[in-house]
Amino acid sequence: MKFIQILEEPIEPGGLVEWTPFTPGGLGTWSPDPRLTSHNHEQHLRAAFEYRARTHREGGRESWLGVSVEFDEALSIPALRATLRFWIDRHEVLRSHVVITRDGLRRLTTAPGTVRLNMGRIGWYAEPGPLVEQLAGSFDRATAPMHWPAYLFATIGRESSFTLIFTADHSLLDGYSLIMAQHELTTIYRAMRDHRPVDLPEVGSYVDFSAAERRQADQDGADHPAVSTWSRFLQAGSGDMPALLSASADTTTVPGPAAGGERPQESRSGVITDDDTANRFAAVCAEAGGSLTAGVLAAFAMVHHDITDDPEFRCVLPRHTRNDARWLAALGWFVAVAPFCLDMSDSPTFDQTVARSTAELKHSRQGASLPYLRVAELIGHSGHPRFVISFIDTRYAPGAAAADAGRAKVLRSHSYSPDEVYIWINRTPSGLRYSTRFPHHADAELVPGFLAAFAACVRAVADGSTFNSRM
Incomplete structure (x- = not known):
């Protein structure tokens, strides 16, 4: 499996659609969450905050990771939408957000089933160069860690194939997450397309892990x-x-x-x-x-x-x-x-x-x-x-x-x-x-x-x- 910087290889052109998560009412409808934030996440957030204060540019410094998955079939919009909502519900880290306040860090979390997706048709690309440039720019802008969502989905559709891309700020995932993600996204999409149950094992929440790791680390001397x-x-x-x-x-x-x-x-x-x-x-x-x-x-x-x-x-x-x-x-x-x-x-x-x-x-x-x-x-x-x-x-x-x-x-x-x-x-x-x-x-x-x-x-x-x- 290749691990590359996004501009290193072309992507087969086609019709580009960006899928942006949102919740009706915004973060104001989310629930306060007392679970602690990991050291990695806190340091990453504070670095982004300092960068924004110093440069008046959005924090993040293009620190995202992503996965690109190829499908040899025409894109089903209903199946794809159902896939992404199922996956967001499956991984709580995609439904949780940490903000910096005067009193420290504050976490907010929204329940499964509350995140929806806005389908934005960007346009048709006949050449891979402009397509990759557009994607890279969109991902850079969409994955700033101080905002939710700090992640974005995109599809490039063609007559008999499509590419699904997911990118997120590093605070939400690591490289191993994406190695597993390609299998999960493929499995979920095929299940949604065929109207059958998704066959994947239960998975834990990184939010739970972060809280436990932080609590233990702060106790160690x-x-x-x-x-x-x-x-x-x-x-x-x-x-x-x-x-x-x-x-x-x-x-x-x-x-x-x-x-x-x-x-x-x-x-x-x-x-x-x-x-x-x-x-x-x-x-x-x-x-x-x-x-x-x-x-x-x-x-x-x-x-x-x-x-x-x-x-x-x-x-x-x-x-x-x-x-x-x-x-x-x-x-x-x-x-x-x-x-x-x-x-x-x-x-x-x-x-x-x-x-x-x-x-x-x-x-x-x-x-x-x-x-x-x-x-x-x-x-x-x-x-x-x-x-x-x-x-x-x-x-x-x-x-x-x-x-x-x-x-x-x-x-x-x-x-x-x-x-x-x-x-x-x-x-x-x-x-x-x-x-x-x-x-x-x-x-x-x-x-x-x-x-x-x-x-x-x-x-x-x-x-x-x-x-x-x-x-």
């Missing part, structure tokens, strides 16, 4: 194991988060109407290996006593050491917090972060690096057992992750093979960060894919070169050859 884990990690970097690009690199920006004068990050994606090569690479990792995750991080560490000669490899890892069955298919932001550091000073072999990576993954896991924003509050740290590597295996998600064959793809918006480098590695039924975003630094070409060397390392390991005579 400086003696929590995550605090010492992060403290040691930050001390190893002189108090800073790790960065792939040098802090002194040129961050000159150029005018950009969507970003208030800042230039969006570069964005690239592609294939690292096919399925056979990925399997052979995983077999070598297993022989060395590690998982595919450990092997991917080991390969990155070896390439980083080869390029920079740095004695340590440091990055930040997203770790999911879906630790109960009811959260597995829930829509929400179920992500914590963990520190990751490998000693590379003795130029270890690949097998040795995998062993170290395996041990570090076990050790660093406790860093994600408390939301990092709570950790930062306890230790007085104001930095943010700047070099992040994410690995996810989607092969066992429902509908994974069809999605990977082109039936669905996960979308993301622009980012305007001047210092963040994010690399996503996805194991799909067809092999290993990558996606990355990085700023326009003077040394930014290091990132594509870093990824090319990583791909070469993976293939070399899979082929049983050596990599710089150290494996």
Whole structure:
């Protein structure tokens, strides 16, 4: 399943319709909800509020994620409308909103069955370029987190096919949510089209999860194991988060109407290996006593050491917090972060690096057992992750093979960060894919070169050859 920035690939043109949720009477008819807001959501909201106050532009900074699903049949308007209302009722996070007040945060929630959809016909597009530009602009405007809805649906209809796209601000969901969403939306639509019951398992509410996570995190103090884990990690970097690009690199920006004068990050994606090569690479990792995750991080560490000669490899890892069955298919932001550091000073072999990576993954896991924003509050740290590597295996998600064959793809918006480098590695039924975003630094070409060397390392390991005579 591809994970791409929305402008990276064309969308087959057709008739564009935007589906905007609304409730009669607006937020004034919603019920006060005492459930607490997660640290992630609160920080995201406050950042958007500060951005709006500083720039007089709507907050959000184009921080949305989305999914695009292809259907090989003519669009049924009644079935599609019923699908979207069913899905909104299924996931409470789409019917809940948090506002900033003088007294703090206030949550409002509306009951199932109260959200309706406004069908807005935008027009017919004969070329993919203008269509994608229109969609990207609509999603940027519609997903500002300080307003409800911070999400939007769109369909592109044709004579015998249609595309369904859903996008939402990051505060409402994560990438895994969208991997599951493509299967849910397809299943619900077919059930509504055929007038039969929807066959999906029960799902929990992210609003419940947020409240429980926040309540527990606020009770934990400086003696929590995550605090010492992060403290040691930050001390190893002189108090800073790790960065792939040098802090002194040129961050000159150029005018950009969507970003208030800042230039969006570069964005690239592609294939690292096919399925056979990925399997052979995983077999070598297993022989060395590690998982595919450990092997991917080991390969990155070896390439980083080869390029920079740095004695340590440091990055930040997203770790999911879906630790109960009811959260597995829930829509929400179920992500914590963990520190990751490998000693590379003795130029270890690949097998040795995998062993170290395996041990570090076990050790660093406790860093994600408390939301990092709570950790930062306890230790007085104001930095943010700047070099992040994410690995996810989607092969066992429902509908994974069809999605990977082109039936669905996960979308993301622009980012305007001047210092963040994010690399996503996805194991799909067809092999290993990558996606990355990085700023326009003077040394930014290091990132594509870093990824090319990583791909070469993976293939070399899979082929049983050596990599710089150290494996």
